Amino acid sequence: MEEKRNTMWAYVITGALILITLIYASVDVYYMYLAVYIWFGFAYGLMLQYGRFCFASASRDLFAAGVPRMAVGILVALMFFSVVEAILESVHMSTFHPAPFGIHMLLAGCVFGVGMVLSGGCASGSLYKVGEGNMTSLLAVIFGLCLGQAIFVDVGGVFLKLVPEAWMDKAAQYKAAGFPVTSWFDHYLVGYVWHKPQFTVASLLSGGDPKAVHFLFGNALINAIIPALIIMLIIYYFYPRKVFMKKKKKALKKAGKDPVTTFSDELAGIWAMITASKRTSIMGILVGLTAGLHILTMAGMQNKFGVKNFGELLLRMGHTADVSMKGTVFDPGYWYITSQEGQLGAWILEKFGWNMHDNMFFGYVNGLPELWRNPALWMSLGIIFGAMVMARLNNEFKFKVPSPELIMWGFSGGLLMGAGSRPSLGCNIGAFFIRAAGGDPNGWVYGTGMVIGAFVGVSFLNWFTERRMQKQMADF
Amino acid sequence: MAAEMKFEKTGDTTYSLDVCGYVCPHPQMYCKKSLQKMEEGDILSLIFDNPSSKETIIQMVEAQGDEILEEKIEGGKIYLEIEKG
Numbered sequence: 001m002e003e004k005r006n007t008m009w010a011y012v013i014t015g016a017l018i019l020i021t022l023i024y025a026s027v028d029v030y031y032m033y034l035a036v037y038i039w040f041g042f043a044y045g046l047m048l049q050y051g052r053f054c055f056a057s058a059s060r061d062l063f064a065a066g067v068p069r070m071a072v073g074i075l076v077a078l079m080f081f082s083v084v085e086a087i088l089e090s091v092h093m094s095t096f097h098p099a100p101f102g103i104h105m106l107l108a109g110c111v112f113g114v115g116m117v118l119s120g121g122c123a124s125g126s127l128y129k130v131g132e133g134n135m136t137s138l139l140a141v142i143f144g145l146c147l148g149q150a151i152f153v154d155v156g157g158v159f160l161k162l163v164p165e166a167w168m169d170k171a172a173q174y175k176a177a178g179f180p181v182t183s184w185f186d187h188y189l190v191g192y193v194w195h196k197p198q199f200t201v202a203s204l205l206s207g208g209d210p211k212a213v214h215f216l217f218g219n220a221l222i223n224a225i226i227p228a229l230i231i232m233l234i235i236y237y238f239y240p241r242k243v244f245m246k247k248k249k250k251a252l253k254k255a256g257k258d259p260v261t262t263f264s265d266e267l268a269g270i271w272a273m274i275t276a277s278k279r280t281s282i283m284g285i286l287v288g289l290t291a292g293l294h295i296l297t298m299a300g301m302q303n304k305f306g307v308k309n310f311g312e313l314l315l316r317m318g319h320t321a322d323v324s325m326k327g328t329v330f331d332p333g334y335w336y337i338t339s340q341e342g343q344l345g346a347w348i349l350e351k352f353g354w355n356m357h358d359n360m361f362f363g364y365v366n367g368l369p370e371l372w373r374n375p376a377l378w379m380s381l382g383i384i385f386g387a388m389v390m391a392r393l394n395n396e397f398k399f400k401v402p403s404p405e406l407i408m409w410g411f412s413g414g415l416l417m418g419a420g421s422r423p424s425l426g427c428n429i430g431a432f433f434i435r436a437a438g439g440d441p442n443g444w445v446y447g448t449g450m451v452i453g454a455f456v457g458v459s460f461l462n463w464f465t466e467r468r469m470q471k472q473m474a475d476f
Numbered sequence: 477m478a479a480e481m482k483f484e485k486t487g488d489t490t491y492s493l494d495v496c497g498y499v500c501p502h503p504q505m506y507c508k509k510s511l512q513k514m515e516e517g518d519i520l521s522l523i524f525d526n527p528s529s530k531e532t533i534i535q536m537v538e539a540q541g542d543e544i545l546e547e548k549i550e551g552g553k554i555y556l557e558i559e560k561g
Contacts, residue, residue: 067535469506
């Protein structure tokens with residue numbers, strides 16, 4: 001009975017998305033751009049849920065439980081994606097762009113890392129968990145990633161007193177030129193981040209004119225595959241190796257042989273670590289390939305319509321209020337999570353009378369399209385619905401109302417994730433995964449921050465849960 | 477149903493841990509701590525309803541040398557019986 005009901009829901013959700021796609025297609029062919037985001041989001045959702053693919057889990061489960069499966073899965077995904085991305089760059093079919101390089105990435109990563117551990121999921125993980133019926137994750141998404149982010153980029157007032165003089169001086173030039181520089185975050189953008197260098201390993205190696213060899217050797221091999229393999233070896237050495245070798249020696253003794261392990265045993269141990277969770281590792285490969293296919297498809301759509309941003313299509317259709325001052329909307333062209341949720345938060349706050357157009361983030365850069373015309377937001381919704389379908393099909397969907405304790409974790413963790421994803425202009429996906437795979441060393445700087453933050457978060461949760469355990473054990 | 481963690485001693489060598497309603501990372505953390513408090517050969521009956529924790533708990537238990545004696549899913553809840561190794 002339960003299985004039948006879950007299967008029915010899976011069909012209903014998929015059918016509804018097909019219907020929405022058909023409606024868009026019938027209104028205007030330009031809306032097929034949105035359909036691409038919907039269905040790639042849906043595919044990500046299916047894979048994330050099936051593979052339990054969560055970046056919070058990668059470092060958290062390693063530190064808290066000694067389980068490397070997710071860290072390995074992400075590194076596998078990153079390596080595959082880096083090769084596809086390098087090939088796409090080589091044939092000029094990539095939408096990837098590096099981000100401003102600086103210490104802000106490390107600091108933002110730390111804040112995000114603490115937040116993802118407390119809330120129980122990273123930005124993409126929280127979305128797929130909403131699809132599983134997890135209302136704690138919904139709180140993190142709504143209050144942290146949506147409303148929290150929107151407020152974070154719009155507040156001025158007393159926060160402007162924290163802005164360094166140098167940023168103020170640069171901001172004054174932008175203000176004089178008519179830019180809407182009002183919030184503290186606007187000052188951060190125009191006074192700091194926009195003046196930081198942007199580069200990939202390929203551009204550094206080639207002196208600014210990268211070719212296929214630079215993309216494959218520099219971006220994929222040097223910036224993604226080699227670091228990923230080194231991290232995998234470190235994880236293997238410090239986590240599963242001891243147990244694997246102990247079992248191996250035990251087996252040798254039992255067979256009457258010398259309990260001496262060899263290099264081939266080490267390789268077998270590494271392979272055992274990679275294949276310990278087949279569903280996660282296989283999904284890692286698929287996520288990597290899908291993220292590459294997503295970039296190819298977006299580049300194809302842009303070429304077909306002769307645009308670089310969906311804002312241009314919105315203007316052609318007459319939706320002038322949707323776009324920013326420069327005629328654009330947030331349209332990353334690849335897998336991205338947090339900016340669109342910030343737009344959703346800003347859209348909601350505007351309905352309550354808060355002017356969200358008077359800042360650089362929404363007013364000048366990202367625009368504030370109506371929800372049903374917001375391309376990247378459809379990707380996030382696609383992830384939720386894709387995960388919901390997969391969870392229903394596996395009878396894993398369960399609507400879970402959070403207790404006051406979980407409300408506290410979801411709320412605080414969500415706010416920290418929101419605060420940690422704006423200064424870096426991205427989260428675990430946009431700031432780490434996509435950039436590290438795309439040849440931007442920034443990705444690893446943010447990733448390092450995430451791991452440090454996760455360690456702090458796990459240490460705090462360890463202390464908290466130990467206290468709870470001691471209270472329970474007092475009754476024994 | 478709102479979450480409330482319950483770790484109980486149900487017999488001389490048996491324990492139960494109910495972490496239904498909890499999300500990551502709480503089920504795996506409470507499971508690890510419960511097993512740490514138990515003696516070799518003791519049995520832990522674990523109930524949780526966060527599917528994302530299942531994969532991690534199974535790997536954690538196996539890596540620690542503990543053994544999963546029984547596993548079932550009913551009504552969105554996951555039941556694991558674990559023998560401390």
